[in-house]
Amino acid sequence: QVQLVESGGGLVQAGGSLRLSCAASGRTSVSYAMGWFRQAPGKEREFVASISWSSGTTYYADSVKGRFTISRDNGKNTLYLQMNSLNPEDTAVYYCAAKSPWYGRPPVDRSDFGSWGQGTQVTVSS
Numbered sequence: 001q002v003q004l005v006e007s008g009g010g011l012v013q014a015g016g017s018l019r020l021s022c023a024a025s026g027r028t029s030v031s032y033a034m035g036w037f038r039q040a041p042g043k044e045r046e047f048v049a050s051i052s053w054s055s056g057t058t059y060y061a062d063s064v065k066g067r068f069t070i071s072r073d074n075g076k077n078t079l080y081l082q083m084n085s086l087n088p089e090d091t092a093v094y095y096c097a098a099k100s101p102w103y104g105r106p107p108v109d110r111s112d113f114g115s116w117g118q119g120t121q122v123t124v125s126s
Contacts, residue, residue, distance in 0.1 A: 002026045002098045002115045009094060009120030014087050016124070022079040022096030022117055032100035034072060034079045037110055038092035038122075045095065049081065050106035057105050063089075086124045093119040 008020040020036070035050035049060045049070040058070055069082040079096055097113035099106070107113060 002028060002032060002100045004096045004098060004115055004117035006094065006096045006117040006120040009122045011123045011125065012086055014124055014126050016086050017082070017084045018086065018122060019083070020081040020094055020096075020120060020122070022081075024077040024079070024098060027100060028077045030101040031103040032098050033102045033104070033106035034099075035097045035106060035108070035113060036070060036079075036081045037095045037097060038090075039095070039119075040092040043092075045110055047108050047110065048094070050108055051079070052106045053103050059106060059108050083122070086122075088124045088126045091122060091124050093121050095119045 002024050003026045004022050006022045012018050031053040033052055036048040037045050038048050039045040047061050051058045051070045067085045071080045096117040098115040099113050
């Protein structure tokens with residue numbers, strides 16, 4: 001199992017930027033895919049982005065494509081989400097997720113991820 005801890009959330013004005021981080025620990029010696037999901041109040045948790053072990057494949061939700069960038073540093077066991085041009089609709093709790101072990105294309109369905117962080121709040125004011 002992989003344990004995950006997110007950080008970097010906060011309050012930002014519309015049009016601003018934030019970078020989220022997710023530190024992985026535990027069984028990190030094997031290959032694993034990672035992803036970001038978010039959940040707004042009263043809504044279901046939704047896919048944001050995912051990335052393969054090699055970083056060669058990334059997927060994004062249409063709502064964030066062109067504004068968010070997912071990346072990872074396997075040497076530091078850390079996943080990132082750079083969020084630019086934020087708008088109030090991006091307000092949510094952001095969760096980091098991992099599918100381990102896995103070396104293929106990264107999943108986009110939350111049911112395919114076995115490990116989850118506790119979440120970090122992102123609030124975008126208008």
